[in-house]
Amino acid sequence: MSELWNYLRANQSDIARWTWTTVWLAGGALVAGLIIALPLGWLANRYRWTYPPLVTLAGLIYTIPSIVLFVTMPGVLGTKVLDPINVGVALTAYTVALMVRVVADGLSSVSGDTLAAAAAMGYTGRQRLFAVQLPISIPVIGAGLRVAAVSNVSLVSVASLVGVEQLGALFVRGSEQGALVPIVLGVIIVMVLAFAFDAVILIGVRLLTPWQRAVRAR
């Protein structure tokens, strides 16, 4: 225990910097991925024939090994090899891959009666989407987002292999030096970060869906 603590103290500034990089890479990709997945998920739900190809495509993207994606990104984007943007874009792609299906399923989980009532009350299509359909989908979308967040946090560390420094650097150091301490410390920090992301999303969903609590309390 004290070894971990000592290591942490000794490498304080490095670890703080790496943690911060991990947070913004994983978090930024999560937000960007959600923003892109929302219209795609809407499309898959609104025009059902687009659902199978979109969801299949998303599944295919998710099966590409992360290291391959990180390495090919500079070629695709025309960025520098060591640019952290490569990692951010790759993680965004994973998030989109996970979230397209979640968003489509979330939107289609709204009952037909509720949608018909909304139309009959005089909501336009757009008002209905933003005032009725999307808010009711929040629990489903939130659940998918939690999975994507945890997956992002753990995937970021792979980026060390393409030279982008973040918490994964602890694992590289540990294996290079044959030392266990940085590896264990890295695992702990990554787990804490994953929990933190999870908690933030959970709290956000709770704040946005007071009606769900009321239903449970019944």
Added chain:
Amino acid sequence: MIRFESVTKKYPDGTVAVDHLDLVAPSGQITVLVGPSGCGKTTSLRMINRMIDPSSGRIWLDDRDTAKGRPSQLRRGIGYVIQHAGLFPHRTVIDNVATVPLLLGTGRREARAQALELLERVGLPANFADRYPAQLSGGQQQRVGVARALAADPPVMLMDEPFSAVDPVVRAQLQEEFLRLQGELGKTIVFVTHDIDEAIKLGDQVAVMRVGGTLAQLATPAELLSRPADAFVAGFVGRDRGYRALGFAEAGELPLTDEPVVRLGEELSTACDRARDGWTLVVDAESQPQGWLGVRGLAVDAQRGSVTPELLNLGGTLATESGTLREALDAALSSPSGRGVIVHEGGSFAGTVTASEVLARIEARAAGVRHEAESYTADVLAGGSTHNAGSTHNAGAAP
């Protein structure tokens, strides 16, 4: 007034849901569309607010062609109650009710104040305002659905099987309150149901539709029962037509017989002395009938006690003086003493009537109806107009 002018709905696969429908739903009245599944009743309803667009024909709302303008604008002026209430689960009851006023630009404070009033109007306590729909029973949700449809005070209301998803007791309650509310508000209502009894109970006029989306008969409930247009309507209206039709015949002044009664708490021996054919009617302090006491079944030693509610036979129904022949006959038939109990408007005992007395009244009335029917048949044979009002066209409203 809502007017269907040769309205047809044909789907791309060739299915015809509604076929050249002509129908007028008069202002301030309840028009019920009823028929088996696949008769196009819900499709017809949904074409009024353009949830479904007709393939051909027009639907007029007073002198306005509903096909002109934006559907969302049209719908904000038409109340809509859907089968399972279709409330917004993520909004509180009061925000659900305030939906349309908010869409129309009413301020939030004002919309909520109105919504609160409406909740009261549909019989929900004010403390329900901040609950969510999932915390309400099916019947309560449906009340909220009605309040939501009424919120912007639309002249027209469309109701799609609003009471079919609740249990029979709650349904009867909701129907009663719906009629009371309509008595106050006088909306133009189109009401869809598959339940002919509900149609007959609620409709000012009933449109029976048949599979294929055509109108089989448009008539008042009493007419529908007494003069079904064809075998389909007769079959759909169902059995006991004659008996049910009595529910639309006012009993008029029945020959009431006075009856010696006892009050709850009086001596049983008094009740025995006053019994006729072994039965004594028991009333409460306000003279409201409580039930019949059968004195022949009483044990000798029990006769020393007093009259308690537990001793009463509650089988008999009550009919009011101003009620229908059906109520009066039912009161007589259900009474253990054979004497039907008739009460004043306030519920106090008025007198009794026997089944044969009610039957005599029914016979007399039937003789009158037969006479009328003969002249009706003569009319039809002479080529006179029938009572199917659906095909009337109002030339003045054409564009």
